[in-house]
Amino acid sequence: MLSVGELIWASSRPLIRLVLCVTCGFVITKTDNFPPIAARGAGQVMLNIALPCLMFSKIVPAFTSDNIGALGPLVLVAVLYEVMGIMVAWMVKQFFWVPHRFRYGILVAGGWGNVGDIPTSVIMSITGASPFDSEKDQTLAVAYISAFILVFMITMFPMGANRWVAMDYVGPDVEPDEVREAIRVKRKMILYGWPRLISQLIRRKSESKLQEDDVRLNEAGFISEKNELDDRNSKEGRTLTSRGRHVAFYDDATTVVPTEGPRSPVCSPAPTEVGARSRLTSPEPAETLLRSQTQPSETQLYPVVLPTTAGSTDPLNTPKKPQRRTVILSHIRTFYKSLVAPASLAIILSFPIALIPQLKALFVDVPGVHISPAPDGHPPLAFFIDTTSFIGAASVPLGLICLGSALARLNVPKNNWNSLPLGAISFLAIGKMVLTPVLGVLMVKGLTNVGLIPAEDKVLRFVCIFFSCLPTATTQVFLTQVYSGTGEAEHLSPFLIPQYILMFVSMTALSAYTLHLLF
Template structure:
């Protein structure tokens, strides 16, 4: 009787597709409805999530440590560091940006691009507000008032988030396709970072901290010193007659009326320009720089490795772009007595304009306030009268940076389906005849850019390690450590909380959802959890004179940056673990 009842129950379940399998899970029913097995819906253990969050940090610090060791052995010298940095920003990073955006961004992602741009301004604004609050409440040296604002405003939103994402493509949380799209989203963040730092003049926050010597007061001090020295010793009548006056120092003899013997007497003619004492000061600074630079440049790189590790003074020597008066000097022109860069009047020759543009778009930290003033100097006078003309021209000049051009070009290609189909296969897109290898006709360009661009991230992290290995700081201003520590805690603990709240707000606004846009939301939270940009060191070195005795700006920037990376080892994994486990429910 019991057997017959079980047989009937079994037939009933088979008829309606609701039988219970042996493992206790739910299987596919005879009606074709697919249900997930209990094992498939099981979330990851907390220990697994913690390891997923910590493993990328270990990878990052191993690469950073490699750069640190190479710098300590002078293999990655300051000259090599700058050369590799210029290669990254002019070639490697633009190629990585082009390949990732074209492959992973489409017409349906326009909304996400807009969300990234909005998030970028909120992120930069929040960091700036935090730095302003710290500067107002806690002791910050007068010479680093703008530097602390830049430290709060600009995160290191380049190599760190990319390598972190690429370490999570094992499929436990994100698929390789989702990670590639996340890298493309990070690159759009990078483009917004470049716009704020260069196009909108964010670098002026750092440059504004530097006050340079006054040229007239310097020349006056030299003349007083010479007069005092002359007064301290007795002089003969002949010597007194031969001493030139200040006015005659800037004159040249020329012919006047003929004397009785038929010889023209020499009449002094005033020369336009600064006094010779000012030129002597500048040329002595230039010659000092050239002597120091020639010693290093004539030494073979293999011999450099037997010397003590290069330090912050060598970094300043390589990057410094100004003299003690804050003027950028062209070494070759100054050596021949030509006018220094930036003092050729309101007009620049086409050759000088071309050199300035090349320097701006191929260097990371070689931009100066004089570049803003010189922008638009070749335009007609009536157009230069408008106050915003030079700023608009400077903005457009910075759009010619290789990374900016690459991002704009890639987005145009990605948003036009039939153009994108020339590079990658577009599902439900226009049909483009394949090349003989059954791939899109221009796929070889993506293969080229992907192959070259892959070197961008490891090189960038090694440069970070090399820079950190050279940082030193002297006597910090009293109480500054409090301001630096508080801003670091805000940067790495408070801002990530705001980032998580912002991601929840985006979901509540129904702009995104946790299922389809989880990678975008993760990238947003990751971007709020990053330390200050490494470029703050390069910019500070650029505006520091080579022979500067007071290096308060560099000391503060070094201490502030070095303080963040130990905290990052704890803060970043904690934020990622919380977001994955609580918000994404992995």
């Protein structure tokens, strides 16, 4: 059992290192020594070279056929955290006003956290020291982190979360006053309108019951009147029939017809014959009607259809097929590009190498598998693991420096705080950095109690709990700058800064509690 001082120091030490790295990037950006083009280049090096090397060098040695079952709970927890964050952001959006150009971006800010540099830095530092088993647990922890990174990449790009950011900039802008008024009405309806709604439903139910009773009474009266009328008509009919038999000299079949009143449509062939003849021999009215109905639609469709379906005989159906095919192909292309991205490809290729003993023995020592070693006695491709480990070591500090640079370029409001959505900013930060960690701890405990997460795998439990306390991903900053058309992320900046400030307190507390829970 660790003491309180040891827990606090073990939890705060990784964050001190994180703060120093982020501060370096912040300072060199503010002093104009790290221009945007340099930061973009460093980010590309980190994403396309350093991070794939780090993932490969950790996944191949860490995963075996014994612990590959942890991949399922990791993916499940990663998806649940994203869904949980989206729900928190959606609830904030219902009660507090959000800028019109951030109405969908707040869902991305709530659902997708910074799963790269921050958790990798902190978890590697904590699992690389006591009470964990230093190097072994550190390698295993980074391998577990790769599952969260893979889920992030697949849900952000192939599954279309990035399009939510683009949807913020579709259509005309709406003034903040109009958005505030609409949210005020909605909030009033949610908070105070439900008692009135319940009373209205009860009143409508009672009124509908009274109406049903009235209908039943009317039906009963109508049936009684109808029976009386039928009795009266039957008596009169018998009287008329008896009189007709005394004076008529014709057959009964011919005398009954004139005395029964109007003919029914079923018994009279004349209208049927006329209707059939008019349908079969006179198509002019139907053709005139069809022409009158289709003429306006043709004049509206031709300017749109003709440029894309030249020579087509069916302008209504032909545009749909290319459009649907184009959309499907674009989704497939986007999904393929995301899978062949260096980081995703390195993660995907690492798993079969780690699980096939003959392939894994080419890179690391595998008990029970004999592979001819290199002249130095190590596996033939051990130098590849050494190289990827060496390059991958630059991933975390480079990512933190880029994070500090991105934070330095955010536009911090100074004199217009009153014009900002302070309610949405505050509650989104509290929801992500306070509420979600509490729910994450309860969720991981529940999954452990039901046996989905092994209780003896303390690294897995620590990683799953730690990922519940992550601020919004800085990837959204780059996406917003691209889709905005102006290169700015003015609405996102106020939402990010409080989260990263609150992160240091909540992350330290969560790490200390998790260590106390595990050890």
